[in-house]
Amino acid sequence: MKLILILLVLGNLHLAAPDAQGDALFDLRSSLKASPDQLADWNQNQVNPCTWSKVSCDANNNVFSVSMSFMGFTGTLSPRIRVLSKLTILSLQGNQITGGIPEDYGNLTSLTMLDLESNRLTGQIPSSLGNLKNLQFLILSQNNLEGPIPDSLSSLPNLTSILLGYNNLSGPVPDRLFQVSKFNFTGNRLNCGFNNTHSCTSGSGDSSKKSKAGILIGVIVGILVLLLLGCFVLFFWRGRHKGYKREVFVDVPGEVDRRIAFGQLKRFSWRELQVATDNFSERNVLGQGGFGKVYKGVLGDNTKIAVKRLTDYESPGGDAAFQREVEMISVAVHRNLLRLIGFCTTPTERLLVYPYMHNLSVAYRLRELKTGEAVLDWATRKRVALGTARGLEYLHEHCNPKIIHRDVKAANVLLDEDFEAVVGDFGLAKLVDVRKTNVTTQVRGTMGHIAPEYLSTGKSSERTDIFGYGIMLLEIVTGQRAIDFSRLEEEDDVLLLDHVKKLEREKRLDAIVDRNLNKKYNMEEVEMMIKVALLCTQGSPEDRPAMSEVVRMLEGEGLAERWEEWQNVEVTRRQEYDRLQRRFDWGEDSIYNQDAIELSGGR
Incomplete structure (x- = not known):
């Protein structure tokens, strides 16, 4: 009997990027002077920050949102978050953050919203923010910012809202910024109101109501379009899967065909894993150990996986106890630990799902x-x-x-x-x-x-x-x-x-x-x-x-x-x-x- 490779698994885990993201966010936590009980789940040893509170990620584990409003931070902004290349929302509203806005924030080219309102920021608005071509909302009101408004902000093609009120800004306001849908420059020493050339705030009244109504209608239409698109995708997916042999890929009695999320952990249906492994074909066996066999599989989206089918696992309390244990293990996220994708349970089966790895053991x-x-x-x-x-x-x-x-x-x-x-x-x-x-x-x-x-x-x-x-x-x-x-x-x-x-x-x-x-x-x-x-x-x-x-x-x-x-x-x-x-x-x-x-x- 040959030495068994229990898990010849693991797929393409791009660890460098999530690790850099985690390091950058942890540095932000430190520079903001978060107290020990704030962001307590931000663990520097974890490779992937996507399980942290106040952080949201896309399907590829790229951080796209960091929202930490009204948390009482008194520190400064860290320039290291420039590495978050997919960050679209950064919201630190309502804290007591001091210091300046780092020039490095001009590298956050995916940013659509920068909200630093109601802090104690000083210094000038960095001209590098003009590099944020995707920026739609720039909210810097109620700080202690000074100096002129950079001309570079005039070149932001997608800007729809710029709120700079109640700072110590001075000098002229670039004309292009008065064409933005919503702006506010009041409470500064700016030239926008001289000779009634421009108002320091965007219009209100009927035009404002019309604008809000237009936005509301647009949101409703967008939701309807997404629903219709989702129905089309579901119909298309079902059509493609009509060719499966229904006499082979059948539901196991007692199996609930649904998914339950534990953070980023998925619950797979028995039928889904049957299909992925070609009904647990012996041709797909990667290895065998004390707990059962491991099968290579391919999900419907072409993701390669390894499925461990347990043969002698006993869990006091049955399915619920197994789920609690799997949930606990799923939070063990580290660059040097195998990532658990999900699991499947039936009255008679326990299965664990991992990424597939080409470089083996x-x-x-x-x-x-x-x-x-x-x-x-x-x-x-x-x-x-x-x-x-x-x-x-x-x-x-x-x-x-x-x-x-x-x-x-x-x-x-x-x-x-x-x-x-x-x-x-x-x-x-x-x-x-x-x-x-x-x-x-x-x-x-x-x-x-x-x-x-x-x-x-x-x-x-x-x-x-x-x-x-x-x-x-x-x-x-x-x-x-x-x-x-x-x-x-x-x-x-x-x-x-x-x-x-x-x-x-x-x-x-x-x-x-x-x-x-x-x-x-x-x-x-x-x-x-x-x-x-x-x-x-x-x-x-x-x-x-x-x-x-x-x-x-x-x-x-x-x-x-x-x-x-x-x-x-x-x-x-x-x-x-x-x-x-x-x-x-x-x-x-x-x-x-x-x-x-x-x-x-x-x-």
């Missing part, structure tokens, strides 16, 4: 490459190690309740299109109450990766994940499996951990490194990764570092101290360990086989 790239495919170079392996650590750190230390993976290994670390690490198969890892020790009657995991205390007692914690992570680091360095009986032919250790410990004691680090690297690696970095791996795989869970500490060590901080401390006690432990190891027989009649062994049971 780390295990595949280490050991199962096809002819012509390139192996992972050392720089990529370093990024994988650090990215995996950051993903696990988020599960352990930033989720409430914390999430324990229970099967950390190279086969469950996936690679996006940029070969960045994405931790997969944590979708059914149990949500852990920090006040309790989680005890299971059956152990879940893969032999060679399971921490000794979990295997012997059934007690798991985040430290069991850390042990598995340490073994995964050794996989990355050596390219070998956690258990390999071929080493018996060389009278060597079957367990990769013992094999590496032996070579490390003998100072034969060159013999540890994957030969496929062709000696293209940095030996100091190899030694660092091996040391971190050995610290993570200590026999006592209390001695293993937390994942946050692992991240720091991989970044070059604190490793020397922890390694020296470990060396002082390892000699005694090694003697006892060797004595116990001699009691085991790893011959051909061993219960372990050549490949990874999946243990069934509840997590």
Whole structure:
């Protein structure tokens, strides 16, 4: 039985853009001096800000609206939000924001509304706002802005409302701005009213009423057009799907054909996933693990997905409990965690839906490459190690309740299109109450990766994940499996951990490194990764570092101290360990086989 790639998934996740968006918005939060209880769900570790309050995104996870009115901010505007290239609405009305309007806001070329009314802004109106060719509403009233109105605003072709009243502006008003449908320049030292040439405000009375009536009629007509268009699209979609074999793709009794949104999570119908996977055809099987098979699928909009069909998942309380657990897991959004798209439940079925990924898993790239495919170079392996650590750190230390993976290994670390690490198969890892020790009657995991205390007692914690992570680091360095009986032919250790410990004691680090690297690696970095791996795989869970500490060590901080401390006690432990190891027989009649062994049971 071959080593199973549980999730050969993941599609085209464009992480760089959402990450830049999140960083920019978090910088805005800081510069505005938001209090700890304001925007509390804005987590800097989350790759995608689309789940944050006061933020709206389009279908491609591009931020298009940031609306934070009347929240009492007293800080300044951050220029970093210039990276929000799809931002159409920025509304910060009714705060006490100080400082000036950054020139960088002229880069927000998709902006249609800029509302900074009723703040304490100072300085001049940036001439760069003339670059906002899509701008329709410019609202800067009731601030302390000064100087002239930039001539560049006259070139805004779509401007329909400009409200600059009650500032300290001075000088002439560009004539073009008097042609805007709605304007207000009162309460300034502007020249608009001199010699009755122009009024400082747009007309009122009948013309205003007519304008409002026209707008209302336009809105109603627009809604009707959208409804008719929606009906046409639905009719067209149904027409295209008449060719499906109705005798195959049928509703499961008890299934509600609808979608329930948990944030951005979707509930799929059983029929929808039947169609996507060609009725769960064996030709579409990507892998199989302790919880069931994973199928490749294609949705009606040509989105590629991976569907995990669970076979032994038991949820106390049935469907409702499963939905609550899935909802909780869906908020675990991080650049190094596999994104859950949605789920499906019936009285007899539980399915999870993920993106499909073309670069497969780390295990595949280490050991199962096809002819012509390139192996992972050392720089990529370093990024994988650090990215995996950051993903696990988020599960352990930033989720409430914390999430324990229970099967950390190279086969469950996936690679996006940029070969960045994405931790997969944590979708059914149990949500852990920090006040309790989680005890299971059956152990879940893969032999060679399971921490000794979990295997012997059934007690798991985040430290069991850390042990598995340490073994995964050794996989990355050596390219070998956690258990390999071929080493018996060389009278060597079957367990990769013992094999590496032996070579490390003998100072034969060159013999540890994957030969496929062709000696293209940095030996100091190899030694660092091996040391971190050995610290993570200590026999006592209390001695293993937390994942946050692992991240720091991989970044070059604190490793020397922890390694020296470990060396002082390892000699005694090694003697006892060797004595116990001699009691085991790893011959051909061993219960372990050549490949990874999946243990069934509840997590």
